[in-house]
Amino acid sequence: AQTVTQSQPEMSVQEAETVTLSCTYDTSESDYYLFWYKQPPSRQMILVIRQEAYKQQNATENRFSVNFQKAAKSFSLKISDSQLGDAAMYFCAYRSGGGTSYGKLTFGQGTILTVHP
């Protein structure tokens, strides 16, 4: 079974600075997807960014980018120019590309991000 590990229970950053959230995963599959979700106090799960395993290029969405290291099974999220609205719980998630686990998300434990003004 796949596992996802977020080793940072909490992180903090100053407004306008850059922060990196870590995520590692374990899988024997070659076809899979990785995601970062943000959950603010409203509890809505918001998709931040996704990465397809077959793509070598790291995904980028505005201020959010990932560092995908497939061999190391590492998938970190970098938030640039942090804003107060970025404060939330961030979850890393894994999804198989096919088979019986297709569509099912496996989540890490989450990292609480605090942004200081």
Next chain:
Amino acid sequence: SAVISQKPSRDICQRGTSLTIQCQVDSQVTMMFWYRQQPGQSLTLIATANQGSEATYESGFVIDKFPISRPNLTFSTLTVSNMSPEDSSIYLCSEKKTGISEQFFGPGTRLTVL
């Protein structure tokens, strides 16, 4: 992104009762899922809601406790039966369309069992 609604958004229930949570998606989707998020915890998959057939449950979750229906491609319900305080959680539905990598979530239902 998909528009997903859930009802109710929150509820406070007495132990021993049951609550049915509804999930509506704005367009036909291939797959719908139900997740549970216990207080301070991550999300755990309860089951995959299959259209027109019985749901597929993950280890640790059973149909008698969490009956699920999916009568069509845009709607599903999750019932939390014979509730106890340990069932106090946020329950979220999720959807995935064929050919689309992204997967989206409803706003969640916060359940408190007294």
